[in-house]
Amino acid sequence: MSKRTIHQYKEEQLSQAMAAMRNGMKIREASRVFSVPRGTLQDRLHLRVPDLPRKMGPDSVLTKTEETVLTYWCIALAKCGFPLKCDDLLNTVHNIISEDNRPNPFVNNRPGKKWYQSFLRRNPELSERTPENISNGRAAVTEEGIPKWFAELVKHLEDINASNILTDPDRIFNGDETSFHICPKTGKVIAPRGYKNVYKIVKGKEKEAVTVLVFIYICYICPRLLGKFCLLV
Known part of the structure; x- marks a missing residue:
């Protein structure tokens, strides 16, 4: 089986290409200028796929709003002198998804280090630091x-x-x-980036x-x- 091709362009490039085509630019030229596959542009232009931001992988266990609240919570605690460790955050997520029996792929409803690293990437306001x-x-x-x-x-x-x-x-x-x-x-603890x-x-x-x-x-x-x-x- 051949490997799946991963998107090599950013959502901003796709948006710019779509805007250029609506202003009269040809599909082939837009594909070359903005480095977006021609088939992708054709599908979006002819509404064969919805003109929405693409998303790779399965749905997140937490909603965007929940992750935003967790991010602000981590920042607030760090500024008060009580920064969270990795296990503190993972235990909190465990409590959230256990209270409403939310479907999830985690063992015993508790996310692991892989989810933790992905959470930090999705929320770049946070970073790992060694506190004093x-x-x-x-x-x-x-x-x-x-x-x-x-x-x-x-x-x-x-x-x-x-x-x-x-x-x-x-x-x-x-x-x-x-x-x-x-x-x-x-x-290391979780703290505001910068x-x-x-x-x-x-x-x-x-x-x-x-x-x-x-x-x-x-x-x-x-x-x-x-x-x-x-x-x-």
């Missing part, structure tokens, strides 16, 4: 709260007559750290780590090296 864990405390930090914190710091230094710290080069440091986190990564930072709020201390902290001192004097406290017996 943050605690509830860090998640509560807002853009408005940071200037407020610095303003309170300045006021505190003024209250204790130590505001000169802010203008004394001997007391100006800049540091950066590289950490080896003890809190394990959570694996979303710069994806976080997952965790119960543990997400900052517990072995850390290398490098300081730059404005007066070029090497600062002290600090290590973890250890009681010597």
